[in-house]
Amino acid sequence: MDFQESEIQHATKFTVKSGAQTASINVYNSGKLHVEGKVSELKNWLEQLKESIEKGSGGPVALLPAEIEKFPQTLRDRVPDCDDVVLWFFQEALRCYKADSVAGAAFMLGAASEKAVLLLIDGYVAAIADEGKRNALLTRLNNRMISKKYDEFKASYNGCKSKPNDQALAQDLAQLLDGAFNFYRHTRNAVGHPQIVPDLEKGVILANLGQFIIYVERIYMLMRHFKASGVVV
Incomplete structure (x- = not known):
């Protein structure tokens, strides 16, 4: 086929x-x-x-069309400058999955996602042209949990006057990033907060291991845009 x-x-x-x-x-x-x-x-x-x-x-x-063992190399090929921490946790997620530890895979994937999003937020803040607005956002981000940092980033980005013109990339924050970020965060929290036994489907985790590559690729495309064009808010 x-x-x-x-x-x-x-x-x-x-x-x-x-x-x-x-x-x-x-x-x-x-x-x-x-x-x-x-x-x-x-x-x-x-x-x-x-x-x-x-x-x-x-x-x-x-x-799978792309064998699971090839996922790390695919991520390296599509995002050559991928952060080592993101890559390490992604590889650990794959190891957990192949060892039939779905909870471990979900937790590691959530950690990889959090690091990628923190890099995105840092890149966005560093590119804000107005020093006063940059410092104000830094103050709002300081010592906040990842979900609150992401909300602050989104609120600022919604008013950004220098968003990418590329249609696919311009829509990715609401369509791909939001959905993927929240999925990875919720599944990690389901494992990391031991109130109940987490209800995790192995097939869904597998699908999102593959989707993670596209997710990180889009994050890095946005980071490059912020660095090249600056951020005007």
Whole structure:
């Protein structure tokens, strides 16, 4: 089978071809999966793959278009300047997943996400042209938990007059970053706060391990934009 990967609104679409048959499976930022295409053996196979992923029954690792072992190298290729801490926690998340520790994978993925978002916020603040506004935002960010820092960053960014013109990148804060950031944070908190046994689906965690690469790539694209163009608020 041949496949092509493309980005659509709120999801990554994998279009699969086998002979004359074509079907696709969409992996949404929330972790949900949706199969599309005409009735065929190929579509039936994708439906079985979807069910296998959602149940965490073991098959998806071998069936992923990009093998899970290649994820760290894919991240390095797409984000050559990726921070070592982000990469280390991402690799630990993969090790946990392959060891069948879904909770460990969720926790490590949340840590990797937090570091990436902190780098994004730091890059944004450093690029603010007006010193007074930069210092005011720094004061609001000081000693706050990650969720509050992200809220302060978003509130400032909403009034930013120097947002990127690229349509996909301009929409990513609300569409991809918000959804992914909150998913990674909530799943990590579900593990890190031992009030109840966390309800984590192995297939959803796997889907978001793959989505993490795109998430970090967008974060670094925004960071480069802030550095090159400055931030006017």
